[in-house]
Amino acid sequence: MGVTEISSGIFTIIKGDTKQLATKNLVPGVSVYGEKLVEVEGDEYRSWDARRSKLGAMVLKKFDIPIAADSKVLYLGAASGTTVSHVSDIVPEGIVYAVEFSTRTMRDLIQLCDKRPNIVPILADAAKPRLYAHIVEMVDVIFQDVAQPNQAEIAALNAKQFLKKNGFLMLAIKARSIDTVASPKKVFKEEVRKLELDFDVGFEIFKMYELTPYHEDHLGLVAKMRPENRNNKI
Amino acid sequence: MNFVTWFGVLAVDEKGTVSECDLFQKDRDELAKQLVNTEVVNANKPPLGFDLRAAAVECGFVGSNEEYDELLRDVGIRAAKEQISRSGTTDMRIIQSVEALDDIDGVVNALSERLAEWYGIYFPELDLTTEPLARFVSKYGSRSNISPDDSLYEKAATSMGAEISDADEELIKAFAVNVCNLYETRNSIEAYLIQIVTSNSPNLAAIAGALLGARLISLAGSLERLAYFPSSTVQVIGANKALFKHLRARAPSPKHGIIFNHPLIKNAPWWQRGKIARAVAAKISFASRIDLYSGKLDESLEVELARKLEVIRAANPKPPKKVKKSGGAKSGSKKVRRHG
Ligand SMILES: C[S@@+](CC[C@H](N)C(=O)[O-])C[C@H]1O[C@@H](n2cnc3c(N)ncnc32)[C@H](O)[C@@H]1O
Numbered sequence: 001m002g003v004t005e006i007s008s009g010i011f012t013i014i015k016g017d018t019k020q021l022a023t024k025n026l027v028p029g030v031s032v033y034g035e036k037l038v039e040v041e042g043d044e045y046r047s048w049d050a051r052r053s054k055l056g057a058m059v060l061k062k063f064d065i066p067i068a069a070d071s072k073v074l075y076l077g078a079a080s081g082t083t084v085s086h087v088s089d090i091v092p093e094g095i096v097y098a099v100e101f102s103t104r105t106m107r108d109l110i111q112l113c114d115k116r117p118n119i120v121p122i123l124a125d126a127a128k129p130r131l132y133a134h135i136v137e138m139v140d141v142i143f144q145d146v147a148q149p150n151q152a153e154i155a156a157l158n159a160k161q162f163l164k165k166n167g168f169l170m171l172a173i174k175a176r177s178i179d180t181v182a183s184p185k186k187v188f189k190e191e192v193r194k195l196e197l198d199f200d201v202g203f204e205i206f207k208m209y210e211l212t213p214y215h216e217d218h219l220g221l222v223a224k225m226r227p228e229n230r231n232n233k234i
Numbered sequence: 235m236n237f238v239t240w241f242g243v244l245a246v247d248e249k250g251t252v253s254e255c256d257l258f259q260k261d262r263d264e265l266a267k268q269l270v271n272t273e274v275v276n277a278n279k280p281p282l283g284f285d286l287r288a289a290a291v292e293c294g295f296v297g298s299n300e301e302y303d304e305l306l307r308d309v310g311i312r313a314a315k316e317q318i319s320r321s322g323t324t325d326m327r328i329i330q331s332v333e334a335l336d337d338i339d340g341v342v343n344a345l346s347e348r349l350a351e352w353y354g355i356y357f358p359e360l361d362l363t364t365e366p367l368a369r370f371v372s373k374y375g376s377r378s379n380i381s382p383d384d385s386l387y388e389k390a391a392t393s394m395g396a397e398i399s400d401a402d403e404e405l406i407k408a409f410a411v412n413v414c415n416l417y418e419t420r421n422s423i424e425a426y427l428i429q430i431v432t433s434n435s436p437n438l439a440a441i442a443g444a445l446l447g448a449r450l451i452s453l454a455g456s457l458e459r460l461a462y463f464p465s466s467t468v469q470v471i472g473a474n475k476a477l478f479k480h481l482r483a484r485a486p487s488p489k490h491g492i493i494f495n496h497p498l499i500k501n502a503p504w505w506q507r508g509k510i511a512r513a514v515a516a517k518i519s520f521a522s523r524i525d526l527y528s529g530k531l532d533e534s535l536e537v538e539l540a541r542k543l544e545v546i547r548a549a550n551p552k553p554p555k556k557v558k559k560s561g562g563a564k565s566g567s568k569k570v571r572r573h574g
Contacts, residue, residue, distance in 0.1 A: 095303050095306075095307070103317070103318055103321045106314060106317075106318060107318055109314075110311060110314055110315060110318070113307070113310075113311050113314075114311060117303075117304075117307065118303065118307065119307065120306055120307050120310035120311075121310055121311060121314040122310065122314070123270075123314050123317045123318070130279050131275050131276070132275075133279035133280055134237075134238050134239045134240050134269075134274065134275075134277075134279055134280065134286075135240050135269065135306070135310065136286075137285065137286040137287045138283065138284075138285055138286075138287075160282060161282060
């Protein structure tokens with residue numbers, strides 16, 4: 001069995017001719033949502049199923065993942081924390097601000113936060129970042145997976161408030177949550193246009209791929225704010 | 235410019251450097267309460283691009299980055315827990331109770347039908363159903379246990395039903411006892427709902443009736459949402475289920491929400507129903523708004539509604555003559571067939 005680090009804190013475990021995506025378990029011995037724990041060369045890894053995680057799918061789709069061990073990450077749409085737990089593994093010296101607006105889901109997320117040293121749960125509407133601007137600092141990465149019709153706007157508002165000058169936005173766009181009948185391609189095109197031109201943020205998109213076969217009708221993208229829109233930033 | 239952060243109220247000068255720090259007490263529970271305090275949440279926030287972490291160190295609130303992380307994480311968790319426990323509100327209790335009631339109804343109907351079929355082997359002449367049947371079987375078991383002074387004695391003695399063995403009797407009795415228990419639970423949930431809605435939303439309870447009121451709150455999601463619905467929406471709340479049925483089975487069009495179970499509407503002649511429904515829905519909207527803001531019973535609401543109904547009844551004493559576009563329930567169902 002061998003292991004390679006394909007991006008900071010993200011690994012593939014190779015066993016015979018199968019490859020498994022994984023992160024190094026920040027809390028050894030604890031499986032978060034039933035994922036397999038694998039020990040390789042004295043370290044424990046948590047296997048990461050790309051079908052259950054848009055970020056996981058983005059890794060397998062060969063996106064450059066702009067998250068480092070000490071990154072500060074604002075995660076919008078944390079749900080019960082499946083993906084958040086892996087981000088928490090990836091940033092052992094950083095911090096994850098996990099925003100979720102459903103109280104029922106937050107109940108589960110808090111169980112996760114209790115067991116991990118680097119997640120701050122925030123029960124709030126991601127469309128109103130001013131309401132948590134007294135909690136969240138400037139971050140290196142915003143990861144957003146909210147599956148909402150106004151997701152481009154949510155991304156812009158949060159980037160404006162919290163994203164560092166050289167920070168990255170990582171976005172998962174679900175076509176059907178925006179338009180249930182239009183073709184996904186058309187929806188994606190329109191969302192990209194909005195990100196580039198609307199909401200006076202002006203994102204510059206570096207990479208985008210559809211997340212098939214891991215997630216149908218989802219687009220993943222990585223973007224930065226255009227320099228002229230980040231002059232008052234640190 | 236003053237603004238609030240999770241660790242205190244700060245001010246910055248024109249250059250953006252921190253000029254004032256009015257720090258909060260470093261008590262974790264207090265900080266958590268502040269974090270989600272409505273005033274704090276809605277207060278002026280740091281300007282775009284402000285470095286919270288650096289300011290916390292600069293103001294001497296924390297000594298290191300590690301302390302910042304550790305403290306904020308702990309405070310964040312405490313605050314989220316506080317928000318969750320606060321959200322376990324009356325509305326949620328009502329919603330869960332209403333859903334439990336519906337779940338029990340589904341189950342208890344199926345079990346009662348089973349019991350009727352099953353007990354029918356032994357006493358087919360018994361024409362009891364639902365709760366009375368369950369009570370009967372759990373009390374007597376075999377029909378040979380019915381005492382001569384019971385009105386069913388004759389029927390039992392001459393029944394064409396099969397003899398029941400001890401083992402079968404024990405089994406079917408235990409089954410019936412469980413059904414009875416479900417009926418009892420159902421009744422206590424109803425009593426609970428009546429109590430909680432009447433005490434928390436007295437005006438809604440007065441106008442809609444406590445149980446219908448509970449269902450409206452449950453379908454709307456909360457009393458607050460119900461209060462903010464326009465009354466035209468109140469009229470169709472709960473029509474979704476009917477809509478489904480309508481699409482599947484060509485049942486009548488669902489312009490009737492659950493408020494059509496209101497006795498004032500249900501018992502009205504069909505040509506007055508639409509108008510009465512509108513009046514009742516408007517009053518329900520109004521009642522829930524009063525409940526949301528004052529929670530005190532205003533008896534004039536019922537009086538006004540009664541007066542309004544009198545006017546409607548007086549103005550529409552007879553069914554309208556057949557015109558193409560009448561507002562009655564009949565035209566509604568015709569429209570449907572065209573779609574279906
Ligand atoms: C597709 S799920 C996210 C799954 C998660 N990223 C994962 O991989 O484990 C979307 C989540 O976003 C939340 N959400 C949707 N709109 C939101 C908003 N405006 N603010 C905060 N959370 C939101 C939903 O409650 C839901 O839990």
